[in-house]
Amino acid sequence: MKKKSVFLLLPLLFTVSCAAKSLPGDLKGFQAGAEQGADSRLADMRFMETDTLSAALDELAELERSGGFAPGLGLAESKLREEAGDYAGAVLAVYKELSWAYALGAGDLTREGIRQGLEKLLEPQSVFSPEMQAEITAAVKAILTFFEGRYDEAEKQLAALYGKDEEADSFSRFLLLSCALETGNAGRKEYSAYGSIRSRYAGFPEYWYRFARYEEKNIPGDGSLTAHAERCINLAPEGPYAAECRIIFAKTLGLKQEDAPVLKTRAEIEAAVAGAVNQRKPELLSELLPLASLPDNPSTLYASGAMRALAGESLFRSWFLKEAEKARGRLAERLLYISRG
Numbered sequence: 001m002k003k004k005s006v007f008l009l010l011p012l013l014f015t016v017s018c019a020a021k022s023l024p025g026d027l028k029g030f031q032a033g034a035e036q037g038a039d040s041r042l043a044d045m046r047f048m049e050t051d052t053l054s055a056a057l058d059e060l061a062e063l064e065r066s067g068g069f070a071p072g073l074g075l076a077e078s079k080l081r082e083e084a085g086d087y088a089g090a091v092l093a094v095y096k097e098l099s100w101a102y103a104l105g106a107g108d109l110t111r112e113g114i115r116q117g118l119e120k121l122l123e124p125q126s127v128f129s130p131e132m133q134a135e136i137t138a139a140v141k142a143i144l145t146f147f148e149g150r151y152d153e154a155e156k157q158l159a160a161l162y163g164k165d166e167e168a169d170s171f172s173r174f175l176l177l178s179c180a181l182e183t184g185n186a187g188r189k190e191y192s193a194y195g196s197i198r199s200r201y202a203g204f205p206e207y208w209y210r211f212a213r214y215e216e217k218n219i220p221g222d223g224s225l226t227a228h229a230e231r232c233i234n235l236a237p238e239g240p241y242a243a244e245c246r247i248i249f250a251k252t253l254g255l256k257q258e259d260a261p262v263l264k265t266r267a268e269i270e271a272a273v274a275g276a277v278n279q280r281k282p283e284l285l286s287e288l289l290p291l292a293s294l295p296d297n298p299s300t301l302y303a304s305g306a307m308r309a310l311a312g313e314s315l316f317r318s319w320f321l322k323e324a325e326k327a328r329g330r331l332a333e334r335l336l337y338i339s340r341g
Contacts, residue, residue: 053084061167061200068203069100087132088139088161091121095143096171103205105239111147118144146175155179169197174207181214208232209241212248226252230265237268253297262290269303277310282319289323292338293331308338 060077063070074097081089095118102109121140124133142157155176162172177194180186186194194211201207212229229245229252236242243260250260264272269288276284285307292307294300310316317339324335 053080053086056080057167061169065169065200069200071097071101071106073097074100087135091136091139092143092162092172099206100204103209103236103239103241105236111240115144115147118147146179149182151179151182155183155185168193169200173197174201178210181210184218186214186218203235205232205235205239205241208235209245212245216248216251230267233265234267249299253299255294255297259294262294263299264288264291264303265299266302269299269306273306273310276316280315282310282316285316285319289327289331289335292334293327293329295330304334304338308340311339 057077057080060073060080064073074093074095078090078093078097081087081093098109098114098117101107102111102114118140121136128136138157139161142154142161145157146154158172158176158179162170162176165172167173173193174197177186177190177197180190181194191214198207208228208231212232215228226249229249232239232245233242233249246260246263247257249265250257250263253263255263264287269291272285272288276282288303288307291300291303307316307320311320320335320339324332324339327335
């Protein structure tokens, strides 16, 4: 009987219970979109001419380092590893694909959906040999342990499976270093190593999320903390890691946790102002008004300054004055200040 590949088992990773929300929309459409998204990045890769798995994986790694991860690269890696008999690596590559999609807020992908999908691979498959099933099961259990936040256990399980990976910035290395950060066991060596893999994960919100969480707990007052939380938010403002990063961001600015939801990064402020100017619609600045009502902090002051620069135009000044009439307290005072240009 022909062995079924882990790559061809991908639909299991998107299968959830009848009560769960579908992931993410139509599976075939998602897969097609993922593969098309990677096509341009994979066009120059000549796998048929590659002599070894390591050479092909090196090409994939260079694509990720030079241009960032693109949808479909994890699936391509999974297929390569499956064809070489590396089933633990194939499962991890599929998880990498899911992690990126989830972190960026793709479709309706949820944590519960990912968990249930991974658990599907724990169900015995008659097409797998006992050795294949054992390797797949060990990989899924290690990944689920990490996914559920049991980092001490996950570090041991992941190290047992992937500890011999010599690629300094592989996804398994990212997970192991994340475990070290989360458990507080990261010393200077691990912290430096985490920073050194940045080029491959600069577009990955979870990378900056782990960075910000570690520094909040272990390096209070570090100016880079705000930047790391901001990067996570900017990459996926509505993504699953943005809310906690806004809380970290708020704390670094001296604000309360309850202020976090209305806090905006510099990039978000600039985007709102640019949209209002380009479309000649001052009402698009409404999203910045809750921020303007907060106590003095760098984000609020930057937003106030950016809006005040627009008050020289009657279109914007009139809108600021109209909003000031409706507002109360600190927001009313700020809008009057802004309207004076």
